[in-house]
Amino acid sequence: MLFKTAYAFGLRRNETRMLDTVDFGRNPEGSEFGDYGVCYIRHGKAKKGSPPKRRSVLTVWDWSAEILQQWNEEVLPLFATSDAGALWPSERSARIGFSQMNTRFAAYRDALGLDEGLDFHSFRRSYVTHLIEDGWDARFVQVLLSPQQCVHDVQHEPGAGGDLCGGGGY
Numbered sequence: 001m002l003f004k005t006a007y008a009f010g011l012r013r014n015e016t017r018m019l020d021t022v023d024f025g026r027n028p029e030g031s032e033f034g035d036y037g038v039c040y041i042r043h044g045k046a047k048k049g050s051p052p053k054r055r056s057v058l059t060v061w062d063w064s065a066e067i068l069q070q071w072n073e074e075v076l077p078l079f080a081t082s083d084a085g086a087l088w089p090s091e092r093s094a095r096i097g098f099s100q101m102n103t104r105f106a107a108y109r110d111a112l113g114l115d116e117g118l119d120f121h122s123f124r125r126s127y128v129t130h131l132i133e134d135g136w137d138a139r140f141v142q143v144l145l146s147p148q149q150c151v152h153d154v155q156h157e158p159g160a161g162g163d164l165c166g167g168g169g170y
Helices: 002-009 013-017 031-036 062-078 098-111 122-133 138-145
Strands: 038-044 053-058
Touching: 002 013, 002 062, 002 098, 002 122, 013 038, 013 098, 031 062, 053 138, 122 138
Parallel strands: none
Antiparallel strands: 038 053
């Protein structure tokens, strides 16, 4: 579920890890998503010496709201540490650790015979690629991922796929 959520909203590793159950809300323009129409990121990528940036990511795929609802209602209450509010608790603590995320991702990747070059950030890259391939407006995708600046962290090659940022991105 953690990996599906990271892909569903194009989240970075720490953004995913730090999600709480209260970090989702309704989108008046997307009532079909219910209580999972918006994902509020409170621990976004920060500039050096600055606090984490906040942003909101709209839900775009029906299945993402469905899986989050199922997780919150059926699975999360089974964890002894679920009272802490973290969306991704571990068996021993209130919140899953980075090493657990990395180890589990690598195990799944290797078991599926996928390329060793894939990492957690690949979910974010795939999210953007699939939105563009599905016909979403490139400017919408850019704002969705990084509303206050151009998207540089997803596609590192300048000029790849277009030049919305005036020097890189998509």
